[in-house]
Amino acid sequence: MGLSNVEAGFRNEAGIETVIGVLRQRLGDRLQTGEALRAQHAHTTTYIPGQSPDAVVFPESADDVKMIVRACADHQVPVIPFGAGSSLEGQVNAPHGGISIDMARMNRVLQVNAEDLDCTVEPGVTREQLNSDLRDTGLFFPIDPGANASIGGMTATRASGTNAVRYGTMRDNVIAVTAVTASGEEIRTARRARKSSAGYDLTRLFVGSEGTLGVLTSVTLRLQGIPQAISGGVCPFPTVEAACNAVIMTIQMGIPVARIELLDALQMKACNAYSGLSYPEGPTLFLEFHGTDAGVAEQAELFAEIAADCGGGEFQWTKEAERRTELWKARHNAYWAALQLRPGAKGISTDVCVPISRLAECVTETQEDIASTGLIAPIVGHAGDGNFHVLVLMDTENPAEIAAAEAFVGRLNARALAMDGTCTGEHGIGQGKRPYLSLEMGEGVSVMRQIKQALDPKNIMNPGKVFSFDP
Structure with a gap:
């Protein structure tokens, strides 16, 4: 069987026009076709160009969703579900047009x-x-x-x-x-x-x-x-390898850490500047422990001993909610902080995940790769499960920079796969990671296509994402 019309790039103009008319009659002003709103629903927080849908609809019930999908199925019109628009790999883009289903009003x-x-x-x-x-x-x-x-x-x-x-x-x-x-x-x-x-x-x-x-x-x-008590803190390390070794020992000793986040020196510099902090600008771990008052204190003390054994500095920890909130707000703002390292630049935010025993090796090799290519690319990581992110800052009007950044991402994915890891720990595949899925899954992708073919034979459900629909 060959490509469906949608996968082949065919825009069913007549079908789209018919579906918009049907949905406008049934939904009234809950269907919108304004250019600005459609562009917002192609929004993605990365450099992948936006591809707008032909209309945006706002269902308020499951019955609305069923009616919308049936109309689209009748005329082979793409359906693109939309949540908050925070996807990182182009998941909400509409490469062949169609109807964006914004779920914001189904919020009960x-x-x-x-x-x-x-x-x-x-x-x-x-x-x-x-x-x-x-x-x-x-x-x-x-x-x-x-x-x-x-x-x-x-x-x-x-x-x-x-x-x-x-x-x-x-x-x-x-x-x-x-x-x-x-x-x-x-x-x-x-x-x-x-x-x-x-x-x-x-x-x-x-x-x-x-x-x-x-x-x-x-x-x-x-x-x-909700835990009875929460403690959190910050610990600097001389190298990324030392920080990763502390993470590995913490996990292997069975300390029930709730959060253990790695920030490299460049990311710490960005966070200090953006969030008004004054931590040492070297490789750093942010940690949080959940449990009883006695439990979180014991866990923090055990980690401090591990950090010292790995060459780390003083582990500054607290149970004060205000100080913990400041710490994690800075971590959550790491993306926006990193963008300030190169004002006006956009970023490729990419992630990989490796077995925790390979984390130090993978991060260290990635830093060496960044340095050799002259890129500005800070690293943050959910170190406790071997997952880390790299934000490559680039001028999206400069083809040479785009090519260099994409080549780096390719090498990063290959590095993770060579260590029996994955090309994405949490961002998903979308459009941006499609080339790497088959390298990771091999013939497993064929099984995925068969499932897609069985459940969505007309290929109307978010076409162009995860893999090509060519059985």
Whole structure:
């Protein structure tokens, strides 16, 4: 079977015009075609050029989503789910036009089962909104990718973030989803039970599918109890290798660290300048511990001993909420801080993940690669699970700089794969990482295509993402 019309680049102009007319009649002003709004829905926080949809719709219920998808399926018009627009690999672009489904108005917390430590939310709920709603229950949702992303978007990209070393990723924290498939039917992937052996694991199939298999309409999540006590701190190291060795020893000793983040010297310089801090501008670990008062104190003391054994400096830690908030705000603002290292530049934000035993080697080789090519590219990492990010700053009007940056990203991915790692720990594939998926998965990509073909034979669900649709 050859390429579908959509994959081949064919724009079904008549179909798009018909679908816009049908949806305008049914949704009224909840369908918008203004140029500025469409451009916003191609927004991506990286250098990948935006590709606008032909219209943006704002469903308010699962029935709305079903109606929208059925209309698009009838006329083979692409459907692009949209959460908060914080994706990093072009996941929300519309390379062949179509309809962007903005889930912002589906933002209700549907059910909180405090006794079972779970909740069900609509996909437009953001992580900050959810934790605000949960505060009085003594529970929280731990996945923190930094941006105030939507739960639907986090599920679709299998997000993780700073807390993943203790609480896992979205893969570990999504119990079930409901989704509208390409036929316009809504399915439920699981019940709320904590485990099940009932058939294929459809939940994991949709977690990380990047909108290519269906549009999420609800997500059931695991929750955690808010810790009695939290401590956090900062520890400098003479080299990245020394910092990574401290991370490895901390994990191997079984210290239940909640966050352990690596920032290289250049990133620390940027964070100090942007956030008004005065930490040493060398390789640094940011840490956080959750537990009882006695527990977090003991964990901090144990880490201080490990750091000293690895040649680290003084571990400055505190249980004061204000000081911890300042620390993690600086970490979450690392992207914006790094952009100030080269005003006017844009960045390729890329990530890889390797077995933790190879982390020091991978980061060190990557720094050597950056230095040899003359790039400005600070490094931050979720070091506790072997995941790190590089932000390559470049002039997007300079073809030579773009070529150098893309070549570096290619070498970074190859380096991670050679160490039995992955080309993306949490950003997803989208458009930007498509060339590397087959290098990582081999014939596994063929199986992915077969699943896509079975669930979305017309290839209307976020076409052009993850892999080419050519069986």
